[in-house]
Amino acid sequence: xxxxxxxxxxxxxxxxxxxxxxxxxxxxxxxxxxxxxxxxxxxxxxxxxxxxxxxxxxxxxxxxxxxxxxxxxxxxxxxxxxxxxxxxxxxxxxxxxxxxxxxxxxxxxxxxxxxxxxxxxxxxxxxxxxxxxxxxxxxxxxxxxxxxxxxxxxxxxxxxxxxxxxxxxxxxxxxxxxxxxxxxxxxxxxxxxxxxxxxxxxxxxxxxxxxxxxxxxxxxxxx
Ligand code: IPE
Ligand code: MG
Numbered sequence: 001x002x003x004x005x006x007x008x009x010x011x012x013x014x015x016x017x018x019x020x021x022x023x024x025x026x027x028x029x030x031x032x033x034x035x036x037x038x039x040x041x042x043x044x045x046x047x048x049x050x051x052x053x054x055x056x057x058x059x060x061x062x063x064x065x066x067x068x069x070x071x072x073x074x075x076x077x078x079x080x081x082x083x084x085x086x087x088x089x090x091x092x093x094x095x096x097x098x099x100x101x102x103x104x105x106x107x108x109x110x111x112x113x114x115x116x117x118x119x120x121x122x123x124x125x126x127x128x129x130x131x132x133x134x135x136x137x138x139x140x141x142x143x144x145x146x147x148x149x150x151x152x153x154x155x156x157x158x159x160x161x162x163x164x165x166x167x168x169x170x171x172x173x174x175x176x177x178x179x180x181x182x183x184x185x186x187x188x189x190x191x192x193x194x195x196x197x198x199x200x201x202x203x204x205x206x207x208x209x210x211x212x213x214x215x216x217x218x219x220x221x222x223x
Pocket of ligand 1: 166
């Protein structure tokens with residue numbers, strides 16, 4: 001979710017106004033995904049590197065996460081959304097951690113769509129944590145599945161579509177392992193402006209892609 005700061009700047013507003021508007025985009029995109037039958041939506045809300053932003057902005061984002069949980073859980077329950085926070089959650093304040101676990105516990109049996117919110121998340125940190133667990137378990141036989149099953153995303157399918165807003169042409173440490181074969185869609189639209197119509201355009205673009213997974217186009221055509 002990129003471009004919140006630029007969205008605010010264009011309007012002469014403080015960056016935090018962009019983050020607030022961005023949270024409305026999460027709500028809109030989640031709703032549209034649920035209606036389209038998407039089963040998993042994963043959003044990158046806060047990276048392991050975002051702690052380096054101005055303290056005021058970091059504090060605001062922490063506040064926003066807490067407030068959003070308080071305000072949205074009821075609606076998530078009504079819409080059967082399973083909410084999960086994935087990342088190095090240890091680093092958050094006890095209050096926020098408590099809110100996150102409570103919201104995850106409350107929504108855990110919802111089955112219409114899963115919303116994964118990646119917080120204090122880094123793809124490299126996730127791989128380090130996975131390797132540590134694998135070593136601690138004393139495993140000798142390691143294959144790709146072993147790695148997948150030790151990531152925060154264990155049990156979830158790899159993403160089919162990766163949407164990158166605000167024209168950024170980099171992965172920024174997001175789901176490094178899981179996006180091996182994801183289709184990438186880059187749009188100039190800033191995240192606070194990314195709503196149902198923009199999601200629809202991204203899905204339509206995705207539907208025109210030919211996913212080959214290393215095979216030739218002829219093999220795919222032959223089924
Ligand atoms: C993304 O928007 C939101 C978070 C990382 C929390 P940015 O804040 O990175 O927006 P730009 O890049 O300054 O426009
Ligand atoms: Mg940015």
